[in-house]
Amino acid sequence: MGSTQKTIQREVECAGVGMFRGGATKLRFKPAPLNSGIHFVRVDLPNRPLVPAHVHALSSNYKRIFLKNKEAEVESVEHLMAALAGLGIDNIEIEINGQEIPAGDGSAKLFVEILKKAGIAELGGKKKTFTVKSPIVVSSGSASVMAMPCEKGLLLSYTLDFNGSFIRQQTYDIEFTEENFCKEIAPARTFGLSTYVEEFKKLGLGKGVTDDNSIIVHEDGKLTKPISMKPAELRFPNEFVRHKILDLIGDLYLANVFIQGRIVANRSGHSLNVQLAEKIVGAA
Ligand SMILES: [Zn+2]
Structure with missing residues (x-):
């Protein structure tokens, strides 16, 4: 990841439909100065409000988490x-003309792809890092995610387990590098x-789901595209x-x-993951 802060070299745009609401939005990525962080700008709203991409701006409902600044x-x-983490980008402004990031x-x-096209620019200045010195654990029922000290870099491990149905247990370990x-x-x-899909439809979510942006796992383990139900x-x-x-x-x-440390996650989802992020901010 290197040790100095980065932004992008030039402005780039992309557009698409959000998976949950189905609305079309356009994103415009702009270089941002040292220590300015990552934030969204709602260019479709009066006074173009900023929404920081930070745990302090998190809100939730219907088991979904989102970023919020006033309205x-x-x-x-x-x-x-x-993608921003993977490319080591610390500072960027992202204009959006709606509520939901396109699903791609x-x-x-x-x-x-779009951020690589913009090019990465070195800003100098020390990167903000958090070195895990003692274990930090968050859990809920049988799900957990923990951060532990590690000699060097960031190692991630995740175990997915749906108790025998849908998908067989999968564990994957990876060292976090850009490559x-x-x-x-x-x-x-x-x-x-497949069971969650029905639940989402009842909540009026998942309007932007297409055959090209998600896969449905059925209880018997079969995989299909979500709309045509053709094999995936x-x-x-x-x-x-x-x-x-x-x-x-x-x-x-x-x-x-x-993060410099070892992250071990077991069946965790967004809400537990962000609880660990909150604890990291609290401990930093
Ligand atoms: Zn996802």
């Missing part, structure tokens, strides 16, 4: 946050269990656990620091 909200930020193909691929992130994690797509093919045999690591990286980056 301005930005949601589905995790894959974009993961359900992975972080779109964001990695590993871009190759092994960024292309892993969103998936949903995976990019990696363990694409699902890789996606869980993608989400974990994006959620933890809401602490706005590069």
Whole structure:
């Protein structure tokens, strides 16, 4: 990741439909100065309010988490946050003309490509890091995520387990480097269990789900596209656990620091991941 702060070299744009609300939005990425951090600007609202991409701005409802500053909200930020972490970007302004980040193909691929196209610029100045000195654990029922000291760098481990149905248990370990992130994690797509899909529809969410941005896992283990219900093919045999690591990286980056330590997650989701990010901010 290097040890100095980075932004992007030039402005770039991308557009698309958000997965949960189905609204089309456009993102404009702009270089930002040293120590300014990562924030969104709701250019469609009066006075263009800022929404910091930070755990302090987190809010939640219907089991979903989002960023909020007064009336301005930005949601589905995790894959974009993961791309920023993966490319080591510390400072950036992201204009958005709506509420939800575009889904792309359900992975972080779109964001990695567009940010690489913008080019990475070194700003100098020390990167904000957090070195884990003693274990930090958050848990809920049988799910947990913990940070532990580690000699060097950031190691991530995730175990996915749906108690025998849907998908067999998968564990994946990876050292967090830009190359590993871009190759092994960024292309892993969103998936949903068939039972959750029904629940989401009842809440009026999932309007932007298409055959090209997510995979449905059925109780018998079959994988299909969500709309046509045609068989779905995976990019990696363990694409699902890789996606869980993608989400974990994006959620933890809401602490706005590069973690030096070992993260071990077991069945954790967004709400638990961000609780660890909050504890890291509290301990920093
Ligand atoms: Zn995700």
